[in-house]
Amino acid sequence: SYVLTQPPSVSVAPGKTATITCGGNNIGSKSVHWYQQQPGQAPVVVIYYDNDRPSGIPERFSGSNSGNTATLTISRVEAGDEADYYCHVWDNTGDHPEVFGGGTKLTVL
Amino acid sequence: EVQLEESGGGLVQPGGSLRLSCAASGFTLNSHAMSWVRQAPGKGLEWVSVLTGGGGTTYYADSVKGRFTISGDISTNTLYLQMNSLRAEDTAVYYCAKKTGFTNSSPYYWGQGTLVTVSS
Numbered sequence: 001s002y003v004l005t006q007p008p009s010v011s012v013a014p015g016k017t018a019t020i021t022c023g024g025n026n027i028g029s030k031s032v033h034w035y036q037q038q039p040g041q042a043p044v045v046v047i048y049y050d051n052d053r054p055s056g057i058p059e060r061f062s063g064s065n066s067g068n069t070a071t072l073t074i075s076r077v078e079a080g081d082e083a084d085y086y087c088h089v090w091d092n093t094g095d096h097p098e099v100f101g102g103g104t105k106l107t108v109l
Numbered sequence: 110e111v112q113l114e115e116s117g118g119g120l121v122q123p124g125g126s127l128r129l130s131c132a133a134s135g136f137t138l139n140s141h142a143m144s145w146v147r148q149a150p151g152k153g154l155e156w157v158s159v160l161t162g163g164g165g166t167t168y169y170a171d172s173v174k175g176r177f178t179i180s181g182d183i184s185t186n187t188l189y190l191q192m193n194s195l196r197a198e199d200t201a202v203y204y205c206a207k208k209t210g211f212t213n214s215s216p217y218y219w220g221q222g223t224l225v226t227v228s229s
Contacts (some may be wrong), residue, residue, distance in 0.1 A: 033216035035154075042156065042204060042219040049216075086154050090214040093169055096156075097213065098144055103153035 002091040004101035011107045018074040020104045022087030025068060030089045032070040034063060037084045037103075046085075047072060074106070082108045111135035113205045113220030120226045125195050131188040131205030139163055140184045141208040144217065145179060145190045147225075157203070158190065162211060166215060173199075195227045226228035 002056055005023040012060040022032060035043035045054055047063035048068065051091050060075045087101040117129040129145070145157040158169045158179040169177050178191040188205055202224050207215035 025139075031214045035217075037154075042221050043217075044219070047218045048209075049214075075160040084153075088216065092213065096170060097168055098146075099157055100146070100154045100156055 001094050001096040002089070002097055002099045004087055004089065006085075006087060006101040006104045008102070009105045009107065011109055012074075012077050013109045014079060016077055018077050018081070018106055020069040020072040020074075020106065022072070022101050023068055024070070024099075026067055026088065027070050028066045030065075030091065032063065032065050033088045034072045035086045036081075036086065037086065039083075039095050043086060043100065077106075077108055079108050082106055111207065111218060113207060113218070115203065115220045115223040118203065118223030118225045120228065121195055122229050123196060123227055125227075126193045127195065127225060128194065129190040129192075129203055129205075129223060131153070133186045133188060133207065134207075136207070138181050138183050138188065141211065142213055142215075143179075143188050143208065144206045145188075146204045146206055146217075146219075147199075148222075149198070149201040150202050150206070152201075155201070158187065161213065162208070164201070170221070192225070197223075197227050199225060200227045201225060 034047040050065040051063040144159040202222040205220040208215040
């Protein structure tokens with residue numbers, strides 16, 4: 001079955017740029033979604049279809065996807081961005097179609 | 110407005126059964142694919158099962174296949190997860206999630222979750 005690999009943790013100073021990667025075999029051929037999960041809360045999509053942003057999500061959040069890596073970029077990081085982030089794809093090649101990355105804990109220093 | 114409200118969680122002994130419910134409003138249940146996704150304490154998201162749009166096809170994670178059954182009741186607009194032969198490792202918050210679009214590759218909108226604890 002398809003596997004998505006994320007770094008367990010990323011740390012960044014306020015005002016700097018955070019980059020969270022999601023690796024998968026030829027992930028560039030799939031649609032990638034990114035979720036933010038604050039402690040004790042349900043996940044919320046922050047980027048969908050690689051680089052679209054839902055209404056209400058700041059422009060500081062952006063995404064890209066090519067080759068074997070998808071990337072979530074958070075510019076001008078704020079303290080409130082500290083959370084867990086998960087990538088997600090639908091893989092139609094087998095019978096385990098929903099695949100989530102292991103998650104990345106973003107720490108704002 | 111789309112709303113998903115999970116219920117049915119609680120404490121159950123190993124080997125026991127539990128049925129989770131997800132009351133959906135703001136859309137018709139079989140119009141979108143819906144999943145159950147769980148999160149063990151301090152761990153990441155683990156997809157459990159999906160019921161595709163139209164209610165035609167179900168898929169399960171290997172960890173629950175043969176023990177869990179996903180289903181939907183259009184008359185009550187409710188998604189279910191029947192969980193049998195529960196194990197300690199099934200302890201988690203279980204989220205009901207709805208595809209935001211009509212394609213399988215769409216992202217999910219999530220309910221608030223219900224906690225299942227398997228312990229003697």
